[in-house]
Amino acid sequence: MNWLRGLRARLVITFVLVGGLSAVGAAGLTYHKARDNLLTGVQDRLLNDFRHRVLLLSRDVALPAGDEELALLAEDLEVGDREVYVVRDGAVPSDARITAELRADVLRRPELAWQRVTRDGVPYLVAGSRVMLRAGGAPSGITVYLVESLAQAASDEAAVLRAAQAAALPVVLLAVLAGLLAARGVLRPVADLDRAARRLGEGRLDTRLPVRGGDELARLAGRFNETAAALERSVGELREMEARSRRFVADVSHELRTPLAAATAVTDILEAGADRLDADAGTAAQLITAEIAQLGKLVDDLMEISRFDAGAAVLNLDEVDVGAAVAACLRSRGWSSTVTADLPPDIRVPLDPRRLDVIVANLVGNALRHGAPPVTVRVRATGRAVAVEVADHGPGLPADVLPHVFERFYKADTARARSEGSGLGLAIARENALLHGGDLTVAPGPGAVFTLTLPRNRPAVERPSAQGNLPTQEPPAGTAPPVDRP
Template sequence: MESLAQAAADEAAVLRAAQTAAAPVVLVAVLAGLLAARGVLRPVADLDRAARRLGEGRLETRLPVRGGDELARLAGRFNETAAALERSVGELREMEARSRRFVADVSHELRTPLAAATAVTDVLEAGADRLDADAGTAARMVSAEVARLTRLVDDLMEISRFDAGAAVLNLNEMDVGTAVAACLRTRGWTGAVTADLPEGIHLPLDPRRLDVIVANLVGNALRHGAPPVTLTLRAGERELTLAVADHGPGLPADVLPHVFERFYKADAARARSEGSGLGLAIARENALLHGGDLTVAPGPGAVFTLTLPRTRP
């Protein structure tokens, strides 16, 4: 019995000694593992942050390359990809800038000959009734085409001003309902639409740009929608809204996200229409310039809503 007790005591002593000796070894192993994991995880975390910065548009983002292991090679490939992306985006931006300058220059150069052509076609159209049938038809066609080209050039020049950041607001305190009614009256649309335009809603706006927005929205509804076309002006505490709705077939769901894109036309058959494909894009740019927005939603037909803040930001 004594020998068994002694053996058990010796075994316990050996176990305690082993535990005492193992504790520092385990601690060292854990610390070494943590340091190794940190050495691996830090570059991964750096790569994650760099990828997020690159995704946010900070194309100058690069990673430090340390050593020659797989992580270092991965950082090097990231830097090469980021540099190639930065060069490509820079080239695209330069091409876009050159395209915008070209459009602006050409539009400007076309103004003078178009003014002369318009004067000639006005004379031709005025005398079209005194010409024979074919000549009269040709005169009216030429006049319509010159007018269409003039509108296109005007729209291109307007878009180029927005792109160049040269569009400015000439604000005047105005009664919005009265201004919208004047736009309808000037174009002879009063009898073609139903308007709920309460007076007494005053706001500092650019009269010309508001007229452009309303004319584009109502003209679009009359051309491509179906009656009744309704205008509804409402004022809230912080903003006012002007909704223009028609009761036509509406816009397909896949078209809605694109209606404010330049030159976009939902129907390929309308590629040769009287519009430039820029009207809604210009209308929205004018809304944004005022600190507001222009949106579209499906309704009985299509509902375009102009939102303007009651106070300037």
């Protein structure tokens, strides 16, 4: 990533140098702040040295300490022109530069406290700390104070500041020139890269950048071209794999239909004569009949999905009374007495009645199978849309399941070896809604609340499947469709 750091450095230098104009203009106003910043290094060094010496030398002081021990500790802590005062806790040092505010701060906390004070135009660093025992960190009853002159550091700071002010004008001129050159050399290729990235994001995978020179930007352009080429290859491979997968599903489903038709005919005969078979044979005949029916339903769903994935799904639109269509769906499956319905009349929407029947059948069958009564179906209309809401009062769906409930073959319980349906019911229902230009959503209730939203005042737009979910075939009257809830 060296090229990236180089690019970032050039951009930063450009703006910092241009910003130098403002910095020089405000030099007089920031003088005192600059002085404080330059003194910080000296101050930190002095404080660290004093702290370490106190920790080292105070270990040899016998407690309780007398005046002689305090005087010896003060003598050991004095270095050069440094002034040190060692007193008992609460005693007031004789030096007026040690303020009452600092003394109170020292007695209030165990760590080193400090201030910067000025007397007669000379800055001083004043610090104080209570001496703590090593065992348990308890106070020893001794307080030490440091008074150190910062006059030399202030003099050095003033000299550096004067030199910087004298050199400000030529530095600003150089900054402007360098900023212009850097902006011209950096910003134009970056703008080209931005435009190329936008084109790539729009799906134009053949986008490439010209590579000029051998600097960081040239390497960046080359890396962009390599990435774009790799992305183009990957997308091409994915499209080819997707096409092969769709062909495979369609071919397998088609090839299974003929043997399934023969197997279904045989199982119909077995089922018709099951009462003449012994108990075990009759049970086996019923089991194989149910399994063949389940397999046939799965094949039908896969065939529908292959048509959706190929963009061959077709809407047969009609002006439909939504309430009447929902009532017919419930009635044809024998659910009218078990489902509470609120179906206002004369709410008409252009839609495919068979696909609406499939959606409602999946949702209501799901609620009856996995939820708990009462199951309610309600149709409501707004100015622009019609909503069909199916709710139950069961345990509902966990929060981590809600984002995945419409995925193909999704199972919340991974221990389930197989589902009762094809595993495609809810995915198919939602794809039918999307095909109409609407949507199908789910929310926690109590229970689960599924809401189908259909546009009311505009014709539905036929669209290829975004997720490969297709409508199911209409189930026979009196039976629930294969519905799926994780």
